[in-house]
Amino acid sequence: MGLKIDNLSGGYAGNNVLKNVTFEVPNGKIVALIGLNGAGKSTTINHVIGQRPPYAGSILLNDIDISQDPTAFKQQIAYIPEQPILYDELTLEEHLHFMLASHNIDDEQHWQRVLVLLAKFRLDNKLHWLPIHFSKGMRQKVMIVAAFMLNAPLLVVDEPFLGLDTLAQKDVVRLMEEQARQGNGVLLTTHLLGSAANYVDTFVVLKDGQVDFIGSPEALAQKHNLSLANLDDFFDLSQEGQNNGPN
Ligand SMILES: Nc1ncnc2c1ncn2[C@@H]1O[C@H](COP(=O)(O)OP(=O)(O)OP(=O)(O)O)[C@@H](O)[C@H]1O
Numbered sequence: 659m660g661l662k663i664d665n666l667s668g669g670y671a672g673n674n675v676l677k678n679v680t681f682e683v684p685n686g687k688i689v690a691l692i693g694l695n696g697a698g699k700s701t702t703i704n705h706v707i708g709q710r711p712p713y714a715g716s717i718l719l720n721d722i723d724i725s726q727d728p729t730a731f732k733q734q735i736a737y738i739p740e741q742p743i744l745y746d747e748l749t750l751e752e753h754l755h756f757m758l759a760s761h762n763i764d765d766e767q768h769w770q771r772v773l774v775l776l777a778k779f780r781l782d783n784k785l786h787w788l789p790i791h792f793s794k795g796m797r798q799k800v801m802i803v804a805a806f807m808l809n810a811p812l813l814v815v816d817e818p819f820l821g822l823d824t825l826a827q828k829d830v831v832r833l834m835e836e837q838a839r840q841g842n843g844v845l846l847t848t849h850l851l852g853s854a855a856n857y858v859d860t861f862v863v864l865k866d867g868q869v870d871f872i873g874s875p876e877a878l879a880q881k882h883n884l885s886l887a888n889l890d891d892f893f894d895l896s897q898e899g900q901n902n903g904p905n
Pocket residue numbers: 670671673675693694695696697698699700701702
C-alpha cells in the first residue's frame with residue numbers, strides 16, 4: 659500500500675510531459691523525485707495532488723483511485739508547495755483551523771500538536787498575524803506547519819528547503835523522518851542530492867518526463883561511480899550526457 663503511480667502520462671494542454679511514469683511511495687518510506695530543470699518533477703507532483711487529471715495510467719493512494727474518488731484521495735494528502743499559497747485576509751490561526759476543517763480533523767485534539775510545531779518554527783507568538791506581515795521564509799514555515807499538523811498518510815513536498823534558514827531545514831528533515839517512522843509516506847522533489855542521500859530511502863530519477871532510474875542512494879551513487887558524499891555531482895554527469903546528445 660501507499661502511493662502507486664502506474665504508467666502515468668500527463669502534462670499540460672498541448673504539452674504531454676510525462677510518459678509512462680511508474681513508481682511507488684510505500685507507507686513509511688521517503689522517496690525523492692530528482693532530475694534536471696524541466697524533467698517533469700513538478701508536473702508529477704501536480705498530478706499526485708490532483709491538480710491535473712492523468713491523460714493515461716493510474717494514481718492510487720492506499721487503494722483509493724484519484725480518478726474514481728478524488729475527494730477521498732486528496733484528504734489523505736498534506737502538501738507543501740514550492741511557493742507558499744496563503745489567503746491575504748486570514749490570520750495564521752484562521753489558516754490552521756481552516757486546513758484542519760478541510761481535512762475533517764478534530765481541531766481540539768490536534769491543537770496541541772499545532773502549538774508544538776508553531777514553537778519549533780518560532781511562529782507561536784504570531785497566531786494573529788496576516789500573511790502580509792510575514793517574510794518569505796516565514797510564509798514557507800506557515801505552509802510547513804500546516805502540512806505537518808495534518809499527519810496525513812502521504813506528505814508531498816515540492817523543494818522543501820527554498821528560503822529556509824539552516825535550522826528550519828534540519829527541522830523539516832527531522833519531521834519528514836518522523837512522518838515516515840509513523841508509517842506515512844513522504845514524496846519530495848529536491849536538487850540537494852548529497853544531503854537527501856542521508857534521509858531518503860529511494861531516489862526516482864526523471865529524465866525528459868520518463869523514469870530513468872529507481873533505487874537507493876547507494877545504488878544511484880554506484881551506478882555513476884560516485885561516492886555518497888559526491889552525489890551532488892550527479893547533475894553535472896546528467897548535463898554532460900544531455901550535451902553529448904542521444905548518439
Ligand atoms: N503550466 C505549464 N504549461 C505548459 N508547459 C509547462 C507548464 N509547466 C511546466 N511545463 C513544461 O513541462 C516540462 C516539465 O516541467 P516541470 O516544471 O515539471 O519540471 P521540473 O522537473 O519540476 O523542473 P524544475 O527543476 O525547473 O522545477 C517543461 O518542459 C516545462 O516547460
